[in-house]
Amino acid sequence: MSRARANPVNAAAMHGALILYTLIALFPVFVILINSFKTRRAIFREPLALPDADSFSLIGYQTVLKQGDFFLYFQNSMIVTVGSLGLILLFGAMAAFALSEYRFRGNMLMGLYLALGIMIPIRIGTVAILDMMVATGLVNTLWALILVYTAQGLPLAVFILSEFMRQVSDDLKNAARVDGLSEYTIFFRLVLPLVRPALATVAVFNMIPIWNDLWFPLILAPSEATKTLTLGSQVFIGQFVTDWNAVLSALSMAILPVLVLYVIFSRQLIRGLTSGAVK
Amino acid sequence: MQIRRVRWHIVVFLAPAVLVYTTVMIFPLFNTLRLALYSRIEQERVFVGLDNFRRLFLDPVWADQFWNALGNNFWFFLIHMVVQNPIGIALAALLSHPRLRFAALYRSAIFIPTILSFVIVGFAWKLILSPIWGIAPSMLDAVGLRALFAPWLGKEEYALTTLALISVWQFVGIPMMLIYAALLSIPEEILEAGEVDGITGLAAFWKIKLPLILPSIGIISILTFVGNFNAFDLIYAAQGALAGPDFSTDILGTFMYRTFFGFQLQLGDPHMGSAIAGAMFAIILVGVCFYLFGIQTRMRRYQL
Structure with missing residues (x-):
């Protein structure tokens, strides 16, 4: 451990590995969320771009709330x-x-x-x-x-x-x-x-x-x-499998409440998991 | 003989839990096993003994599907054991490093997929891996591996492995958290004693920490086993009740659902469904007993 403390390369490698895995964990959620705010054309043309003034659209959410x-x-x-x-x-x-x-x-x-x-x-x-x-x-x-x-x-x-x-x-x-x-x-x-x-x-x-x-x-x-x-x-x-706007918006709306619950309770959850309550 | 006073408050405290648990969980469990011994012949419920199980294991109409689902289920479990648990342990080992900054942030972020429902996870990955949308192929293109892309969820030979890996992606947070807790509970003195003997870094992990967290790895393995052998939601959300393509992703949970509820033209058969549930029960029971009596009692527990 003392060696790791003295070695900045080691620390960088650890952060590198963790950041890589964090990206893997969050990437799908991120892609779904950003694309739910885009027009159909933008979803297909540039799936990884953030919505901008040109590509912003709430059409998916409108369909979801109507249907x-x-x-x-x-x-x-x-x-x-x-x-x-x-x-x-x-x-x-x-x-x-x-x-x-x-x-x-x-x-x-x-x-x-x-x-x-x-x-x-x-x-x-x-x-x-x-x-x-x-x-x-x-x-x-x-x-x-x-x-x-x-x-x-x-x-x-x-x-x-x-x-x-x-x-x-x-x-x-x-x-x-x-x-x-x-x-x-x-x-x-x-x-x-x-x-x-x-x-x-x-x-x-x-x-x-x-x-x-x-x-x-x-x-x-x-x-x-x-x-x-x-x-x-x-x-x-x-x-609505073929209506990509609606599907992406519905997914985002399903993600949102759980994410809010998680932000509120994550400390409790992690403390519970790590306090050995399930041992 | 002296008559003992009934302490009614004990009854009152226990009654609601025992009542709900017994009527909604234990009784239906045994009732399902009982139903597996009957069959419906011309609108009459007839006792057929173990005939449903004989059909399930041997009759080609059922047996092909059953052994296919069982084999797939074992493959599904194997992928979890060899991918999910090592990644979880590695992440926990990194996170438990004493002077790591942002550990709480990484921990919370990596746990996010675990809180999402299978429906979200199944569809999100289906979209990302879809050749129509092209996120996966264009990302592979960016690193020069375009040739590797295939419609993984649509090909019989890859679909099950792909789904297992999606499930691993979702649940890696659980082994990570449990192992993390186990690693934190290792006393400093032991590690310091190792350090004095010149055991540091990776060697300390393999020689000191890993033996100490083996009981936690055992718990994770049995949790994974039970979870995998009654899995259903992810396959259903991503591939539907038919567990396509051509049943290549069919596992016991989806097989039971199809049999019990029916699909398309086939009518539901609760008795065959019960027989499948009985088989699942037996498999889980064998696994749990194997863990409790075969592994847990033999595992060396170090007094910390």
């Missing part, structure tokens, strides 16, 4: 994501509290049972999930998606949250018990605020896969009224 109900899709995605995250955090934290706080028969077994779902993807059960949603009339409702994502997110949430809850001091909880607080008050007023960083980690981990999922919206809620943004843009782009 697709992107605000509705966005709203659906929001409802599903926020709803599932709320339930994952609430139910997950409650179960994690029960497992980490109380000794009871079957505690270990219950923990193992809930952990099964960390490794087994919920998609395997799709056929029966669709059957069940049809039977209960939940098919083509946002509830179907919220329930599936909640079930999918719970195992890892319980696992991470119970690790964190074991670290909450026992003295604190026992002092509260002596003061006559109920177990529910201890959980909601005392423990939940203390594990807020862990809750944020769980939320950020679950947020992106839920927002981006294509499989379950396609199978459980493909109706026009319940399309999520991911499914909506997939269908829209499929219909």
Whole structure:
């Protein structure tokens, strides 16, 4: 390490490699975004040029907003994501509290049972999930998606949250018990605020896969009224394959919300990933 | 015998999670495996035992597609293992260098593809690699490699590898982050002790750091395995349910979707779809067990 510090060539090589990979990572996103603001001719003539006064055009965005109900899709995605995250955090934290706080028969077994779902993807059960949603009339409702994502997110949430809850001091909880607080008050007023960083980690981990999922919206809620943004843009782009302006604009509009979420939460996400929460 | 008081609050705390998890995840999982043992013959659901699996593995109508999808899936996984993980480890090694400037910036930028949906990634690459638009050929032209260009997504022999590489491009951020975390958790003293013995730079990476991060590499491998064997979205977004050209990019996820839902003139068959899900379940289970009992328990863990 001391050698690397003394050697500027080494540092330059490291930056060179990282810059090269950063360019590879960002190039496709950049190309899509700049071309969505160009006229059709400019898209084909100079795909790598930035839009200028001559080539600037919003025609693609106009088509998208006229043809697709992107605000509705966005709203659906929001409802599903926020709803599932709320339930994952609430139910997950409650179960994690029960497992980490109380000794009871079957505690270990219950923990193992809930952990099964960390490794087994919920998609395997799709056929029966669709059957069940049809039977209960939940098919083509946002509830179907919220329930599936909640079930999918719970195992890892319980696992991470119970690790964190074991670290909450026992003295604190026992002092509260002596003061006559109920177990529910201890959980909601005392423990939940203390594990807020862990809750944020769980939320950020679950947020992106839920927002981006294509499989379950396609199978459980493909109706026009319940399309999520991911499914909506997939269908829209499929219909407009030859209208490059519209396709590029639709892609940009799908990229934007995720990018905004990422800018807001990237610190939390990276801290969560690197804090060893998934070890 | 003394009657123990039921502590109801434990039940209340556990009930919602266990209920949702059991009804929406565990029960359908087993129900799907059960459905795989039935078949619909003249509008009647008939118990056929393992016949669906026999057809899936042996009957030419199904077996050709199944083995094709399974083989493709293994190739898809192999590309991830030999391309994604080494690149991720290399990037993490660079980023964890103690005096690197802008590390946070690189880290955040390289992670961006991972947060995008498969739909965006699939279409974006489809456009970029498209011979009509010409970004890829003209960029190759600029470095004098024009002759190398081919419509990669449209050729049977390249399409699957191309899609696997696109997926690698998207997910390289995950191994990068996890390995980065593992590298940061190596105590300074160990590296300094190595330095005293004259082990620095690359040698320090191979001889000290790599053995210490092996458990993380194991976790990444099993995550990649599970992720690849229930992959679907990218192939569907880029190539459609038929996983063209001529099924050359068909993997188990797209095969199951087509079978279960039907496409064009073929009607959907939930029972054969369940049988495919059962096969996927078995493969993932074998992989996870192999990791848990074969690798994880044998891996030397160094007390840090």
